[in-house]
Amino acid sequence: MATEPKIPDLSEVDTPPNLPTGTPMVQFDKVVKRFGDNVVLDHLDFSVEQGERVTLIGPSGSGKTTILRLLMTLERINDGVIYVEGQPLSHMDRGGKLVPANERYLSTVRKKIGMVFQQFNLFPNMKVLENVIEAPVHVLGVPKDEAVERAKKLLDLVGLADRVGQHPTSLSGGQQQRVAIARALAMQPDVLLLDEVTSALDPELVADVLNVLRDIARTTTITMLIVTHEMHFARDVSNRILMFDKGRIVEEGAPDKIFSEPENDRTQTFLRAVLEER
Amino acid sequence: MGSFLSQLSQSWGNIGSALVITVEGTIGGAILALVLAFVLGLMALSRFVVVRGVARTIIEFFRGTSLYVQLFWLYFALPVLGFKISSALLCAIIAFGLNFGAYGAEVVRGAINAVPRAQWEGAIALNMSPFQRMRLVILPQAWVAMIPPFNNLLIQLLKSTPLMSLVTIADLTFEAQQLRSATGQTAWSYLFLLVVYFILAYILTLLMNALESVAKARLGRGTGLRGIFRMRPADPTGKSLGAGLAGAGTEIEPVEAANLTSKTMGAGGPGGGGV
Structure with a gap:
């Protein structure tokens, strides 16, 4: 993967939605999330346009991962509303009133979102190919041979075409993470959430994973929300950086501006700490 | 000793059918227990408090009362109330199933809870329904962890089958007692019984170990069938x-x-x- 990345045919992978102009892909409206007494997100407002790549940075505990987990419906919000393509995610409309979403409703909105986890979360009871095809077959109802064909394309895209028949446990961390990326893309999400996807990897395995993601960012119009400590990667792929502290956005802007001339004190301190560590 | 052996060879046919009865009671009870273990174990994990409550009540009741009493209840007390179960063996199988199913339910619940949360989240992120999460992702992984405790329960169940002799069933224990009264050889009769139960238990253990090895291999780990004798450190x-x-x-x-x-x-x- 270190050589010049090939540009794959991703026409099937990514289906940009036809949004009415002005409708954000993702919108947080005064979102509050608490764990016990600990307020993680404090009336958070922000939105992400279709096709935008937004990286969330900030010290640990600032709520970045929680934002992704809320979008993936792995956590429930305490107050406010999250919209995906203008449709409420956390709530559903019942007789003109927004009530907390039930499982059936969640599944209709959740299908627009895909997520890649820090710890990959591959299923050890399935081989590599099955990890990628099971959800398309069972959840989307894609015929099996079609799912297999698409899965092979995706595994080729992440450089693992020759590993289809292996158990995830026999792969390196970087390879497992690339399978996890293929698995998320196989569900054809509109929004891809990347939650510290290289944090669990040995340093020499990080580059392969980031190159795959750069490929995807370059060749598709999929919307991405990224939480990462890889600042070079963030700079390469992002349209916008959001700097979080204590559950609020303290600064936002284009990568060039945030990384070169951050205005906020906390952004400056944070970036200095992160970049010195590298 | 000589009289014991000659009596043993004479009653070989009876012992054979007693062995079949013991195995039938064990396997029948185990199948019913397995089904109940999954039903009750999954109910005990339900989101709905009523479903959990029903499961907990059944589990605690059948775990907390004696198998001996349960069997006597089914065989002697139920007919008094007007419900007669057609055969004594069926009574025994139901009693074994209920009692060991209650223990098994806790095994199922524990094994499912032990599947890392990350696996649930991976399944949610792929938009699987709660049923699909359980069937495609969680149960296949939890199953591996269930097999060793199930093996314990299966052996316990086998060793509970002598209770059948108390409700007129001619199982191995019943036949050993016949042997003892016919020969007066108490020590030899019960030694014979010990050995037969041990052999049966060890066969069950080897089968369960094989099942575990196969299940582990499906998760990409394990040692293959060589592992069934458990001689590894x-x-x-x-x-x-x-x-x-x-x-x-x-x-x-x-x-x-x-x-x-x-x-x-x-x-x-x-x-x-x-x-």
Whole structure:
């Protein structure tokens, strides 16, 4: 993967939605999330346009991962509303009133979102190919041979075409993470959430994973929300950086501006700490 | 000794059919117990408090009362109330199924809870329904952890089958007692019985070990069928489960992994676990 990345045919992978102009892909409206007494997100407002790549940075505990987990419906919000393509995610409309979403409703909105986890979360009871095809077959109802064909394309895209028949446990961390990326893309999400996807990897395995993601960012119009400590990667792929502290956005802007001339004190301190560590 | 052996060879046919009865009671009870274990174990994990309550009541009742009394109740007390179960063997199978099903339900519940939370979340992120999460992702992994405790229960069940002789069933214990009264050889008769139960138990253990090896191989770990005699030392690296489930560098046992993830993930349910 270190050589010049090939540009794959991703026409099937990514289906940009036809949004009415002005409708954000993702919108947080005064979102509050608490764990016990600990307020993680404090009336958070922000939105992400279709096709935008937004990286969330900030010290640990600032709520970045929680934002992704809320979008993936792995956590429930305490107050406010999250919209995906203008449709409420956390709530559903019942007789003109927004009530907390039930499982059936969640599944209709959740299908627009895909997520890649820090710890990959591959299923050890399935081989590599099955990890990628099971959800398309069972959840989307894609015929099996079609799912297999698409899965092979995706595994080729992440450089693992020759590993289809292996158990995830026999792969390196970087390879497992690339399978996890293929698995998320196989569900054809509109929004891809990347939650510290290289944090669990040995340093020499990080580059392969980031190159795959750069490929995807370059060749598709999929919307991405990224939480990462890889600042070079963030700079390469992002349209916008959001700097979080204590559950609020303290600064936002284009990568060039945030990384070169951050205005906020906390952004400056944070970036200095992160970049010195590298 | 001589009279014992000649009596043994004379009653070989009876002992054969007694062996069949013992095996029937064991297997029948085990099948019913397995079904009940899954039904009750899954109910005990339900989101709905009423479903959980029903499961807990049944589990605690049949776990907390004596198998001996349950069997007598089915065989002697129910007919008094006007419900007669057609055969004594069926009574025994129902009693074994209820009693060991209650224990098994806790095995099922525990094994499902021990599957790392990350696996639930991976399944939710692929938009699987609660049923699909359970069937495609969680149960196939939990199954491996269920087999050793199921093996314990299966052997316990086998060793409970002598109770059948108390409700007129001519099982192995019944035949051994016949042998004893015919020969007066108490020690030899019961030694014979010990050996036969041990052989049966060991056959069950080997079968369950084989099942476990196959199940482990499906998760990409395990030692193949050579592992069924359990002669290997403990695996201090914990390689058997760690990497694939919890991620690189965290080679830990499933229960610990579950504890760790639930601690680090903070509060909040996995978007409605269970079925």
